[in-house]
Amino acid sequence: MxxxxxxxxxxxxxxxxxxxxxxxxxNVNRIVYALYGLCAALFLADFFYHKHxxxxxxxxxxxxxxxxxVMCAMLVICAxxxxxxxxxxEDYYAPRDVEAEEYPEDQLDRAEHDA
Amino acid sequence: xxxxxxxxxxFFLAAAILPVLPQYLxxxxxxxxxxxxxxxxxxxxxxxxxxxxxMGLELEFMRIDSLSRIFALIFCLAAFLGNLYAWHVRDxxxxxxxxxxSGSAIGAVLAGDLITLFLFWEGTAIxxxxxxxxxxxxxxxxxxxxxxxxxxxxxxxxLAGAVLYHAETGNFVFERMQLGSPATWxxxxxxxxxxxxxxxxxxxxxxxPAATVxxxxxxxxxxxxxxxxALARGFAGTEILIxxxxxxxxxxxxxAVIENxxxxxxxxxxxxxxxxxxxxxxIGTELALNGTAAHAFAHILYKALLFMxxxxxxxxxxxxxxxxxxxxxxxxxxxxxxxxxxxASISAFPLFSGFISKSLILSASVKEHYYIVWAVLLFAxxxxxxxxxxxxxxxxxxxxxxxxxxxxAPPHMLLAMAITAFFCVYIGVNPxxxxxxxxxxxxxxxxxxxxxxxxLQLLFFSALAFTVLMRTGIYPPELKSVNLDFDWTYRKAGxxxxxxxxxxxxxxxxYLGSVLSGWAxxxxxxxxxxxxxxxxxxxxxxxxxMVLWIAILLGVTLVVSFLS
Numbered sequence: 001m002x003x004x005x006x007x008x009x010x011x012x013x014x015x016x017x018x019x020x021x022x023x024x025x026x027n028v029n030r031i032v033y034a035l036y037g038l039c040a041a042l043f044l045a046d047f048f049y050h051k052h053x054x055x056x057x058x059x060x061x062x063x064x065x066x067x068x069x070v071m072c073a074m075l076v077i078c079a080x081x082x083x084x085x086x087x088x089x090e091d092y093y094a095p096r097d098v099e100a101e102e103y104p105e106d107q108l109d110r111a112e113h114d115a
Numbered sequence: 116x117x118x119x120x121x122x123x124x125x126f127f128l129a130a131a132i133l134p135v136l137p138q139y140l141x142x143x144x145x146x147x148x149x150x151x152x153x154x155x156x157x158x159x160x161x162x163x164x165x166x167x168x169x170m171g172l173e174l175e176f177m178r179i180d181s182l183s184r185i186f187a188l189i190f191c192l193a194a195f196l197g198n199l200y201a202w203h204v205r206d207x208x209x210x211x212x213x214x215x216x217s218g219s220a221i222g223a224v225l226a227g228d229l230i231t232l233f234l235f236w237e238g239t240a241i242x243x244x245x246x247x248x249x250x251x252x253x254x255x256x257x258x259x260x261x262x263x264x265x266x267x268x269x270x271x272x273x274l275a276g277a278v279l280y281h282a283e284t285g286n287f288v289f290e291r292m293q294l295g296s297p298a299t300w301x302x303x304x305x306x307x308x309x310x311x312x313x314x315x316x317x318x319x320x321x322x323x324p325a326a327t328v329x330x331x332x333x334x335x336x337x338x339x340x341x342x343x344x345a346l347a348r349g350f351a352g353t354e355i356l357i358x359x360x361x362x363x364x365x366x367x368x369x370x371a372v373i374e375n376x377x378x379x380x381x382x383x384x385x386x387x388x389x390x391x392x393x394x395x396x397x398i399g400t401e402l403a404l405n406g407t408a409a410h411a412f413a414h415i416l417y418k419a420l421l422f423m424x425x426x427x428x429x430x431x432x433x434x435x436x437x438x439x440x441x442x443x444x445x446x447x448x449x450x451x452x453x454x455x456x457x458x459a460s461i462s463a464f465p466l467f468s469g470f471i472s473k474s475l476i477l478s479a480s481v482k483e484h485y486y487i488v489w490a491v492l493l494f495a496x497x498x499x500x501x502x503x504x505x506x507x508x509x510x511x512x513x514x515x516x517x518x519x520x521x522x523x524a525p526p527h528m529l530l531a532m533a534i535t536a537f538f539c540v541y542i543g544v545n546p547x548x549x550x551x552x553x554x555x556x557x558x559x560x561x562x563x564x565x566x567x568x569x570x571l572q573l574l575f576f577s578a579l580a581f582t583v584l585m586r587t588g589i590y591p592p593e594l595k596s597v598n599l600d601f602d603w604t605y606r607k608a609g610x611x612x613x614x615x616x617x618x619x620x621x622x623x624x625x626y627l628g629s630v631l632s633g634w635a636x637x638x639x640x641x642x643x644x645x646x647x648x649x650x651x652x653x654x655x656x657x658x659x660x661m662v663l664w665i666a667i668l669l670g671v672t673l674v675v676s677f678l679s
Binding site: 009012013015016018019020022023032035036038039042043045046049051052053054055058062063064065066067068069070071072073075076077078079080082083085086087088089090092093094095096097098099100101102103104105107108109110111112113114115 | 203250251252253254255257258324325327328368369370372373376429430431432433434444445446447448449452481482486489493494497498501513516520521522523525563564565568569570571572573574575576577578579580581582583584586589590591594595596597598599600606607
């Protein structure tokens with residue numbers, strides 16, 4: 001577990017060890033701030049080149065940025081609202097459905113990373 | 116003369132000898148067959164190469180032109196990659212089913228007439244269900260049955276349409292058709308079922324997550340893209356397809372956001388990607404059809420890659436559910452990287468394959484003045500990044516740490532993912548070889564400043580929306596659940612109504628029966644008296660009379676069905 005400070009991370013694959021800094025909350029915040037900065041830069045980029053577009057609406061500065069943000073936020077909020085009506089327990093269709101079943105163990109090859 | 120032999124036959128012959136071979140030879144054969152088929156298909160000339168007379172029909176097994184060739188080639192590549200991914204599988208049922216399935220799909224793409232198309236169409240249906248049943252659980256058995264009924268149904272509708280088409284035109288040639296007559300509508304409906312049109316789509320999300328780890332990878336490539344090919348061949352430029360396709364891109368993304376099973380999320384996003392191709396077919400211009408073919412090619416690869424990476428997680432942890440996963444990047448970093456490559460490709464990031472294929476379709480929609488459709492496709496592009504591009508890698512490999520520390524995927528799976536990822540990037544960086552394979556000449560430059568900047572804006576602001584919603588806690592968490600979709604009508608509502616009707620009929624039948632049985636028995640006795648074995652009328656009836664009457668009945672049925 002990540003909470004387990006004594007976990008032996010030396011046994012992780014090389015690339016996994018290189019990426020462990022993602023476990024640190026502060027580093028995740030840094031990534032998020034970098035994303036904010038990148039978004040701001042991309043928005044401003046619209047003022048510094050000539051757009052070759054077909055539609056009037058595309059010429060609006062930051063059209064794609066605003067459209068992407070607003071529509072995605074709307075998508076998630078609508079989908080979340082759909083859950084109120086559509087969500088059922090995992091075994092709703094059981095036993096004629098795989099959702100509540102375990103995957104057959106003999107077709108898997110479960111192994112721990114240090115095995 | 117390899118061109119004289121239908122390519123599908125190669126797969127079927129291999130499937131026939133496969134069961135008697137030892138395991139390592141079986142795995143090698145599974146890799147060799149698609150490579151050989153691919154080399155043949157790459158080199159043979161265009162034309163109608165294998166006509167076969169069959170019961171008075173001229174069947175065409177090898178129609179090679181630029182449209183069929185690109186689909187047949189990507190099917191060979193997908194079969195190779197899927198079989199490499201399944202190198203560890205020793206289950207002969209899956210190996211044979213995979214060969215017959217991919218062979219049938221290639222056969223269907225190369226079919227020059229509707230009867231040949233029908234034969235291979237049903238071949239894909241019957242062979243592929245074994246990839247679901249191979250899971251060998253009760254749920255998989257029932258899911259497979261539902262899948263089979265719908266797939267066979269599509270084939271039966273195709274056959275009915277083909278027969279009516281013959282009555283109309285006097286031939287079975289599979290060329291561009293005009294919607295209008297019952298024949299063409301039936302054929303259209305049959306293609307639509309396999310292409311997962313809205314309300315006909317549920318078999319896809321139902322069945323693909325129920326297949327085996329490797330079966331889903333193979334399933335994802337063929338059936339639906341065969342249907343896209345059939346639509347492109349038969350119904351290019353049919354306007355209704357534009358709106359059907361736009362609806363297809365739209366509604367699955369809402370389900371994908373709240374779905375917990377990551378393989379079902381991918382099935383929803385597969386449905387959404389098909390929508391782009393269907394819009395391309397509907398627009399029907401050279402640019403749009405190029406877009407459909409290019410997108411099908413790119414899509415098969417990145418979708419397989421995504422199913423491979425999630426399948427590897429399932430293979431190592433026993434689950435593919437977002438609510439159970441997280442933090443796997445620590446011990447499965449390579450699988451994570453390949454998943455991200457697939458995610459970037461489906462999201463159409465510059466330098467990845469989706470960027471150079473999807474834009475052909477969007478560009479065609481603007482050029483033909485379908486502005487609303489364009490806006491829908493743009494929304495769907497942002498949406499697909501949201502649920503496939505971010506959600507899949509995020510909930511599997513990052514998010515909250517599940518504490519699971521599985522071993523990295525086995526080498527053959529990593530190799531299959533690496534090759535697929537290579538193609539995703541290579542096509543994105545260097546689209547010319549793919550463009551050269553397309554049905555028409557390409558006059559399109561994907562890498563313009565405007566295109567790159569606007570696409571990056573769209574994607575990064577979608578990512579921003581995800582981040583903001585995640586950090587504010589608005590984003591819906593992954594929950595163990597199922598969501599009702601249209602299949603509820605035939606999995607719950609339909610059976611419930613039938614049970615109710617049966618109960619009503621049973622109760623009223625019991626009452627009626629007690630009243631009527633007195634009469635019925637009386638009538639029966641009277642009939643028995645006159646026509647029974649000992650009866651007077653039966654004395655002059657030879658047994659052959661019954662056979663004659665059956666023959667007459669069949670004859671009447673035939674005449675009626677022929678005339679109608």
